[in-house]
Amino acid sequence: PETLLRASFFDFTALAAQPDDIAANARYLEDGLLTLRDGKVVSLESWQIAEGRVDPTRVTDLRGKLIVPGFIDTHIHYPQTEMIGAFGEQLLEWLNQYTFPVESQYHCPDHAAKMSAFFLHQLLSNGTTTALVFGTVHKQSVDSLFSAAQQLDMRLIAGKVMMDRNAPEYLTETPEESYQHTRELIERWHQRGRLSYALTPRFAPTSSPELLDKVRQLREEFPDVWMHTHLSENPQEIAWVKALFPERAGYLDVYHHHQLTGKRSVFAHCLHLEDQEWQCLHDTDSSIAFCPTSNLFLGSGLFNIKRCWQQGVRMGIGTDVGAGTTFNLLQTLGEAYKVGQLQQYKLSACEAFYHATLGGAHALDLDDVIGNFNPGKEADFVVLDAAVSPLQKLRDANSKDIWERLFVMMTLGDDRNIAQTWVSGKPVWQRESEEQIA
Ligand code: GUN
Numbered sequence: 001p002e003t004l005l006r007a008s009f010f011d012f013t014a015l016a017a018q019p020d021d022i023a024a025n026a027r028y029l030e031d032g033l034l035t036l037r038d039g040k041v042v043s044l045e046s047w048q049i050a051e052g053r054v055d056p057t058r059v060t061d062l063r064g065k066l067i068v069p070g071f072i073d074t075h076i077h078y079p080q081t082e083m084i085g086a087f088g089e090q091l092l093e094w095l096n097q098y099t100f101p102v103e104s105q106y107h108c109p110d111h112a113a114k115m116s117a118f119f120l121h122q123l124l125s126n127g128t129t130t131a132l133v134f135g136t137v138h139k140q141s142v143d144s145l146f147s148a149a150q151q152l153d154m155r156l157i158a159g160k161v162m163m164d165r166n167a168p169e170y171l172t173e174t175p176e177e178s179y180q181h182t183r184e185l186i187e188r189w190h191q192r193g194r195l196s197y198a199l200t201p202r203f204a205p206t207s208s209p210e211l212l213d214k215v216r217q218l219r220e221e222f223p224d225v226w227m228h229t230h231l232s233e234n235p236q237e238i239a240w241v242k243a244l245f246p247e248r249a250g251y252l253d254v255y256h257h258h259q260l261t262g263k264r265s266v267f268a269h270c271l272h273l274e275d276q277e278w279q280c281l282h283d284t285d286s287s288i289a290f291c292p293t294s295n296l297f298l299g300s301g302l303f304n305i306k307r308c309w310q311q312g313v314r315m316g317i318g319t320d321v322g323a324g325t326t327f328n329l330l331q332t333l334g335e336a337y338k339v340g341q342l343q344q345y346k347l348s349a350c351e352a353f354y355h356a357t358l359g360g361a362h363a364l365d366l367d368d369v370i371g372n373f374n375p376g377k378e379a380d381f382v383v384l385d386a387a388v389s390p391l392q393k394l395r396d397a398n399s400k401d402i403w404e405r406l407f408v409m410m411t412l413g414d415d416r417n418i419a420q421t422w423v424s425g426k427p428v429w430q431r432e433s434e435e436q437i438a
């Protein structure tokens with residue numbers, strides 16, 4: 001049977017090559033009808049056109065709400081959920097002082113299972129339906145996460161961290177162990193339902209050339225897996241990479257040399273890239289995860305959105321929890337706007353929502369399956385309530401058009417604006433009851 005939803009709808013029907021092209025592909029239906037079958041979109045049309053054809057008793061009436069494609073978080077660490085808001089340090093000290101001790105707990109399957117459930121609940125209650133996720137070095141961290149995501153039929157990409165140096169002994173492994181454990185996980189989880197695997201070397205400083213060679217080998221053996229790491233986040237980090245790999249031309253060249261660039265390679269941050277690194281990301285069709293709340297919280301730097309467009313590099317938005325300070329993509333877009341402001345770049349609501357939906361799908365090479373309401377797309381979406389506080393009600397009511405309403409939502413919004421979250425054509429979270437349905 002079909003599921004029919006009547007509401008306002010907003011999405012992007014096609015990819016954009018430049019920011020100026022985005023609005024032309026934006027679709028806003030003030031009064032629309034979304035038809036779903038078998039977890040996929042059948043059609044999105046205006047209510048007026050559909051009205052005569054449908055049985056009104058079968059329509060779920062969500063008028064007054066705005067439905068948008070599920071948000072896509074292109075970079076997040078699930079084990080760091082329990083350490084958001086760690087005070088006072090920048091990247092390298094923050095890792096040593098806060099991150100590594102927390103990640104050590106994920107050798108315990110019970111802890112991993114408990115935190116996986118908590119983490120997925122946080123994603124869904126914030127309207128995020130797909131994420132590219134770091135686990136820890138322990139394979140059980142990823143087993144737990146994938147099991148929990150499988151039960152929800154979420155489209156999730158994740159991987160166990162690979163690291164063999166410059167981290168505490170309790171979190172390191174040999175390149176051979178890293179290879180074997182990763183291989184096991186790929187065989188167990190990759191392309192099982194909506195789950196996919198990402199090779200996840202933490203970053204260059206915790207990787208020996210031998211480890212990176214194992215990553216390369218796995219990518220050759222499993223050419224359709226993703227690759228997920230950090231790049232050019234912090235000046236001390238970059239100097240350290242140059243000292244550790246003097247034979248390489250720069251930070252990105254450490255990965256590129258091991259054939260870890262390319263489509264389905266996602267590099268978080270990319271704040272201090274040199275010209276040839278931008279060019280290499282473009283030439284290899286690699287992707288960037290822009291993580292504004294993390295970049296501000298750790299004082300790492302300002303991502304250059306304009307340059308990213310100019311270079312034609314795929315880009316999505318990441319929260320980077322726990323260096324990021326929220327799971328919520330609306331708040332993250334609000335911070336992305338401020339990052340733009342500090343560099344005279346005007347991030348419109350239109351562009352911001354593009355990055356959080358179809359653009360993010362493109363960055364993850366998933367734009368043929370998620371990211372908008374085109375027929376055949378997987379039915380992952382969010383029901384937004386624009387006016388959940390007296391201030392939001394006032395500001396929403398006096399907005400002149402959909403663009404202003406969306407901009408106000410990314411400036412004032414948070415998890416209260418997420419009324420429902422749907423995954424694979426089913427409601428899995430609803431705000432009224434404050435609980436997960438599935
Ligand atoms: N670089 C290496 N590891 C990490 C991490 O856990 N978080 C962030 N933000 N940067 C990293």
Ligand code: FE
Binds near residue numbers: 075077
């Ligand atoms: Fe990160």
